[in-house]
Amino acid sequence: MNQPAIILVEPQLAENIGTAARAMLNFGLTRMRLVNPRPNWPSDRATEVSSGAGSVLENAEVFRSIADAVADCRVVYATSARPRDMVKEVVTPRLAAAELRQHEAADIPCGILFGPERTGLLNDDIALCDRVITVPLNPKFSSLNLAQAVLLVGYEWYQAAGAPPPDTFRYGDAAPADKLHLMSFTSRLEAELDECGFLRNSHMRPTMVRNIRAMFGRASLTDQEVRTLHGILTELVTKRLKP
Amino acid sequence: MNQPAIILVEPQLAENIGTAARAMLNFGLTRMRLVNPRPNWPSDRATEVSSGAGSVLENAEVFRSIADAVADCRVVYATSARPRDMVKEVVTPRLAAAELRQHEAADIPCGILFGPERTGLLNDDIALCDRVITVPLNPKFSSLNLAQAVLLVGYEWYQAAGAPPPDTFRYGDAAPADKLHLMSFTSRLEAELDECGFLRNSHMRPTMVRNIRAMFGRASLTDQEVRTLHGILTELVTKRLKP
Numbered sequence: 001m002n003q004p005a006i007i008l009v010e011p012q013l014a015e016n017i018g019t020a021a022r023a024m025l026n027f028g029l030t031r032m033r034l035v036n037p038r039p040n041w042p043s044d045r046a047t048e049v050s051s052g053a054g055s056v057l058e059n060a061e062v063f064r065s066i067a068d069a070v071a072d073c074r075v076v077y078a079t080s081a082r083p084r085d086m087v088k089e090v091v092t093p094r095l096a097a098a099e100l101r102q103h104e105a106a107d108i109p110c111g112i113l114f115g116p117e118r119t120g121l122l123n124d125d126i127a128l129c130d131r132v133i134t135v136p137l138n139p140k141f142s143s144l145n146l147a148q149a150v151l152l153v154g155y156e157w158y159q160a161a162g163a164p165p166p167d168t169f170r171y172g173d174a175a176p177a178d179k180l181h182l183m184s185f186t187s188r189l190e191a192e193l194d195e196c197g198f199l200r201n202s203h204m205r206p207t208m209v210r211n212i213r214a215m216f217g218r219a220s221l222t223d224q225e226v227r228t229l230h231g232i233l234t235e236l237v238t239k240r241l242k243p
Numbered sequence: 244m245n246q247p248a249i250i251l252v253e254p255q256l257a258e259n260i261g262t263a264a265r266a267m268l269n270f271g272l273t274r275m276r277l278v279n280p281r282p283n284w285p286s287d288r289a290t291e292v293s294s295g296a297g298s299v300l301e302n303a304e305v306f307r308s309i310a311d312a313v314a315d316c317r318v319v320y321a322t323s324a325r326p327r328d329m330v331k332e333v334v335t336p337r338l339a340a341a342e343l344r345q346h347e348a349a350d351i352p353c354g355i356l357f358g359p360e361r362t363g364l365l366n367d368d369i370a371l372c373d374r375v376i377t378v379p380l381n382p383k384f385s386s387l388n389l390a391q392a393v394l395l396v397g398y399e400w401y402q403a404a405g406a407p408p409p410d411t412f413r414y415g416d417a418a419p420a421d422k423l424h425l426m427s428f429t430s431r432l433e434a435e436l437d438e439c440g441f442l443r444n445s446h447m448r449p450t451m452v453r454n455i456r457a458m459f460g461r462a463s464l465t466d467q468e469v470r471t472l473h474g475i476l477t478e479l480v481t482k483r484l485k486p
Contacts, residue, residue: 023391028381051386094402136402138271143294148266151391152398159337159379 002104004077004157005111006150007033007069009125012117014039018049019147020114021056027154032060033069033111066113066125071180073111075103075220078121078129079149081142088214090132097156099131108175112153117146127210128179130217176220185226185233186213192237245347247320247400248354249393250276250312252368255360257282261292262390263357264299270397275303276312276354309356309368314423316354318346318463321364321372322392324385331457333375340399342374351418355396360389370453371422373460419463428469428476429456435480 006024011017011034021032034041041062047054063069070076077096078088091099096112103110113129115121126132135144135152144152176182190209193199199208221229249267254260254277264275277284284305290297306312313319320339321331334342339355346353356372358364369375378387378395387395419425433452436442442451464472 022386025384026380026387028384053384092402135398137269138401141268141271141296143265144269148391148394151394155378155395155398158381159335 002107002109003029003031004100004103005031005033005069005073005109006154007035007066007111007113008037008146009035009066009069009113009121010038010116011114011146012038014043014045015049016117016146017043018046018053018057020150021046021050021053021060023147023151024154025050025053025056026151027158029154029157030056030059032056034060034062035066035069036064037062066128067179067183070111070113070128071183072109072178074108074176074178075099075110075131076129076179077110077112077131077133078126079112079114079133079135079153080120080126081134081137081144082120083134084123084126084132088126088129088132088218090134093133093135093153093156094160096131096133096153097160100157101160101162106175109178114146114149124206124210127213128183128217130176130220175222177223177226181223181226182216182221185229186216188230189216189233192233245350245352246272246274247343247346248274248276248312248316248352249397250278250309250354250356251280251389252278252309252312252356252364253281253359254357254389255281257286257288258292259360259389260286261289261296261300263393264289264293264296264303266390266394267397268293268296268299269394270401272397272400273299273302275299277303277305278309278312279307280305309371310422310426313354313356313371315352315421317351317419317421318342318353318374319372319422320353320355320374320376321369322355322357322376322378322396323363323369324377324380324387325363326377327366327369327375331369331372331375331461333377336376336378336396336399337403339374339376339396340403343400344403344405349418352421357389357392367449367453370456370460371426373419373463418465420466420469424466424469425459425464428472429459431473432459432476435476 006029008017008020017037024030024032039046042057046057050057100110113121113125115125133153135149137144189212199205249272251260251263260280260282267273267275282289285300289300293300343353356364356368376396378392380387432455442448
């Protein structure tokens with residue numbers, strides 16, 4: 001099962017979870033993950049509105065944090081309707097779909113995050129991701145509901161079956177590290193930076209942490225590279241303690 | 244305004260008309276037409292669920308028949324989830340979108356028919372159309388609601404702005420006749436065939452009429468060709484009367 005996990009972050013309404021499940025199954029997507037769903041779960045109402053896609057809901061996995069939900073993923077896409085103040089590559093659903101199919105062929109587990117209905121994903125959530133998917137929409141009227149966003153991403157994923165690879169594509173054996181591994185490094189780095197005082201400005205700290213995560217996230221580091229960074233950090237800290 | 248008219252045929256629920264309007268405006272489509280809408284019209288409920296796309300609803304045109312709704316169109320697409328027992332070209336939303344953009348550039352008015360929620364379009368409705376749009380869906384779970392079908396067609400139309408023309412494309416100066424003109428011929432032909440007894444088998448008549456319409460519809464006849472056919476029919480009938 002190399003198809004992408006569809007990860008709904010703090011969905012507010014059972015109706016939206018149900019219609020998202022229906023939209024997923026329309027395009028053969030069955031791996032739903034829920035991060036802190038607001039409705040009581042499992043939800044009869046969600047099953048009702050899923051119009052026959054109850055199997056997707058029954059198999060949905062529930063997580064307490066985004067970090068847990070993406071721990072086994074090596075490539076994670078965020079979805080966002082609006083540009084964010086962050087250096088992060090933005091792709092169309094079509095390009096993302098072609099990439100996802102490549103990942104699939106290379107056995108690279110992927111996930112796609114969809115934010116809560118009212119607010120969308122937080123910048124901190126997006127910083128954890130590799131790329132952002134934005135649906136090209138009428139700039140004067142660009143509100144898309146949760147299930148519609150899932151529908152459009154699923155549609156492109158389904159259409160991209162057997163499609164030629166996108167123009168730019170790296171990898172080979174150099175699959176990116178899974179997020180658990182990557183975050184083990186960035187968390188450790190942040191702890192060390194707290195320790196040495198680099199992050200002492202509490203006002204600036206959230207932005208600095210986010211930018212550090214985005215920077216390392218953007219590099220699509222391999223497992224070996226993450227190990228190297230751990231080694232570098234150990235060296236630096238040890239050297240610092242010595243004198 | 245050369246964008247395609249989105250024609251909802253006997254929509255049952257105000258909610259679906261409202262969400263279809265919202266999906267249209269998401270992709271800059273504003274020409275809604277309604278054929279015999281079931282809810283009282285105009286509908287406050289539709290405006291409410293359109294989440295700000297009320298302008299599309301206010302400008303929606305209401306018609307009593309599909310024939311009236313497509314009278315000024317020269318190319319009409321039907322949407323259908325399932326194959327029909329009819330010789331009619333079936334295209335994906337993506338190919339249809341590329342074609343629609345070509346029609347637009349050539350000033351050829353187009354319409355897209357969406358059937359009632361429960362039943363979809365009738366075979367007789369589809370026989371009036373030039374081509375059928377079918378969304379490629381999971382064959383084991385292929386129910387799409389009305390607004391979602393509009394959303395996917397609108398999405399492809401929006402993405403196709405400035406796209407290269409599809410691989411096969413005819414026209415030039417040979418724009419197809421508008422449907423009013425074409426139907427003036429097929430109706431007259433049917434009347435003559437009734438008159439001469441060709442359609443006397445009342446059991447077979449509906450299928451025969453549908454096949455005749457589909458055949459002439461499929462030919463994408465130009466105005467001149469329709470005039471020629473009128474001339475041929477006149478000749479044949481007059482000759483028949485003479486001896």
